[in-house]
Amino acid sequence: MQQLSDEELISRSRSGGAASPSDPYVEELFRRHQRKVALWCLRYSADREEALDLSQEVLAQTFRRLDSFQGNSKFSTWLYTICRNHCLNHVKSRATQPDTTGEEALSFLAAPDNGPMEDQLARRDQLALARSWIRNSLEETERRVFLMHFMDEMPLDAITRALGLSNASGAKAFIVSARRKLGEAARRWRLQSEA
Amino acid sequence: MRPEEIIRGEDCLTPADLEALLEGRLPEAQAHVDICPVCEYELASLREFLAGEAGAAEQQDLAWMEARLQPAAPPVTRRKWLSWFPAAPLPRFAYTCAAALLVVAGSLQLRHMAGPSLVDSHSTTVRSSQIRILAPAGDLDTAPVEFSWEAIPQAAAYEVVVTEVDGTLLWSNRTSSSKLFTPASIQQQMLPRKSLLWRVRALDAQGVVIAESSPERIRVLSAATR
Ligand SMILES: [Zn+2]
Numbered sequence: 001m002q003q004l005s006d007e008e009l010i011s012r013s014r015s016g017g018a019a020s021p022s023d024p025y026v027e028e029l030f031r032r033h034q035r036k037v038a039l040w041c042l043r044y045s046a047d048r049e050e051a052l053d054l055s056q057e058v059l060a061q062t063f064r065r066l067d068s069f070q071g072n073s074k075f076s077t078w079l080y081t082i083c084r085n086h087c088l089n090h091v092k093s094r095a096t097q098p099d100t101t102g103e104e105a106l107s108f109l110a111a112p113d114n115g116p117m118e119d120q121l122a123r124r125d126q127l128a129l130a131r132s133w134i135r136n137s138l139e140e141t142e143r144r145v146f147l148m149h150f151m152d153e154m155p156l157d158a159i160t161r162a163l164g165l166s167n168a169s170g171a172k173a174f175i176v177s178a179r180r181k182l183g184e185a186a187r188r189w190r191l192q193s194e195a
Numbered sequence: 196m197r198p199e200e201i202i203r204g205e206d207c208l209t210p211a212d213l214e215a216l217l218e219g220r221l222p223e224a225q226a227h228v229d230i231c232p233v234c235e236y237e238l239a240s241l242r243e244f245l246a247g248e249a250g251a252a253e254q255q256d257l258a259w260m261e262a263r264l265q266p267a268a269p270p271v272t273r274r275k276w277l278s279w280f281p282a283a284p285l286p287r288f289a290y291t292c293a294a295a296l297l298v299v300a301g302s303l304q305l306r307h308m309a310g311p312s313l314v315d316s317h318s319t320t321v322r323s324s325q326i327r328i329l330a331p332a333g334d335l336d337t338a339p340v341e342f343s344w345e346a347i348p349q350a351a352a353y354e355v356v357v358t359e360v361d362g363t364l365l366w367s368n369r370t371s372s373s374k375l376f377t378p379a380s381i382q383q384q385m386l387p388r389k390s391l392l393w394r395v396r397a398l399d400a401q402g403v404v405i406a407e408s409s410p411e412r413i414r415v416l417s418a419a420t421r
Binding site: 034035039040041042043047048049050051052055072074076080081084126132134138144146147148151152153 | 198199201202203204209210211213214230231232233235236239240241244245247248249250252253256257259260261263264352368369371378379380
C-alpha cells in the first residue's frame with residue numbers, strides 16, 4: 001500500500017462505494033499527510049490544544065469532502081487549500097474586532113489619491129501598478145505580512161505567530177513599514193506621471 | 196472593491212498551476228510569479244505546507260499533537276469500543292448519543308478513535324461525576340451564542356459536542372473554561388425548529404474523560420440574525 005500514490009489510494013477507497021474513515025486506504029492517506037496539517041494548524045493557533053482541534057476539523061472536513069475530489073491537482077495540494085481556508089476562517093473568527101486600517105492603506109492602490117487621472121486608470125493598469133509597487137518597494141517579509149493582512153485579512157497577532165516573527169512588535173512593524181513604503185511608491189509614481 | 200480583488204488578477208495561478216510549477220511541470224509560470232506578489236505568496240505558502248518542516252520551537256508541540264492524531268487503531272481494536280454499549284435495551288436518546296459519539300469518533304482519525312478516553316469514559320470510569328449543564332436547554336428564541344456548564348475541579352479541558360438527533364455531528368470544540376462561544380457559522384447551521392442535542396465532557400490533563408453531562412435537547416425557534 002505504501003507504494004500507491006495518494007490518488008490511487010483515493011480511487012481504491014472508492015471502489016467499495018463511499019469511503020469510510022476506517023478504510024485502510026483512507027487511513028494510509030491521512031497518515032501520510034496529518035503532520036503537514038498539524039504543523040499548519042499550529043502556526044494558526046494560539047496553543048497546541050487549539051491547534052489539535054483545528055487539525056481534527058480540517059481532517060474531518062477533508063474526509064467529508066473526499067468524494068468531491070476531482071483530481072484537478074494532487075491530493076496534497078487539494079488538502080492544502082482546505083487547510084489554508086479553514087485556518088484563515090479560524091483566525092478571522094477569533095479576531096475581536098475587524099482591523100480596518102488595512103482598507104485605508106490599500107485604497108490608494110484602488111484609486112491613488114482619488115485624482116482624475118487615476119480614476120481613468122484601466123483595471124489592468126491598476127493591477128500592474130499594485131503588483132509593481134508591492135514587488136519593488138517591499139522586502140520579502142513585508143510582502144508576506146502585507147498580503148496576509150490585507151488580502152487574507154488576518155489579524156496582526158495571528159500573522160506574528162504564523163510566521164514566527166521574533167521582533168518586538170511582530171507583524172505590526174512590517175505593516176507600518178510596508179504602508180510607508182507603498183505610500184512613497186504611490187507619491188513617486190504620481191510625480192512621474194504628472195511630469 | 197475587496198483588497199483581494201485589487202491585487203489578484205485573472206492571470207493569477209490556480210493551486211494546480213502552483214503545484215505544477217513547484218514540480219517543474221510548468222516552468223513558464225515562473226514569469227508570472229516574478230511580477231505577482233499574490234502568486235509569490237501563494238507559492239511560498241504551498242511550498243511550506245508540502246514541506247511540513249517544523250522549526251525547533253515547533254517540534255515539541257507538533258509531537259504532542261501527532262501523538263493525539265495517530266492513525267486510527269486497527270479495525271479489530273476499534274470495533275471493541277462499541278462494546279461499551281450495554282446489551283440491555285436503552286432509551287432512544289441513548290442510541291442517539293451513541294450515534295453522536297460514533298460520528299465524532301469515526302469522522303476521522305480523531306483522537307477519540309485511537310485514544311482510550313472514549314472507551315474509558317464508558318467502560319471503566321465511574322460515571323458518578325456528572326457535569327451539570329447551565330444553558331442552553333429546550334426551546335430557544337435564537338441560536339445560542341454560548342454553551343455553559345458547571346465547572347469540575349479536576350478538569351483540564353472540556354469538550355462540547357453538538358449533534359442532530361440522528362447523531363450527525365454539527366459541531367465539536369474544546370475549551371479550558373466552563374463556557375464555549377458558538378461560531379456564527381455554526382449558529383447559522385442551527386436551523387429553525389430543528390431539534391439538536393448537545394453534551395459536554397470534562398477531561399483531565401492526560402485527556403482522559405473524568406465527567407460528562409447528560410445530553411441536552413435544544414431547538415431554535417427562529418433563524419439566526421446574521
Ligand atoms: Zn498572480
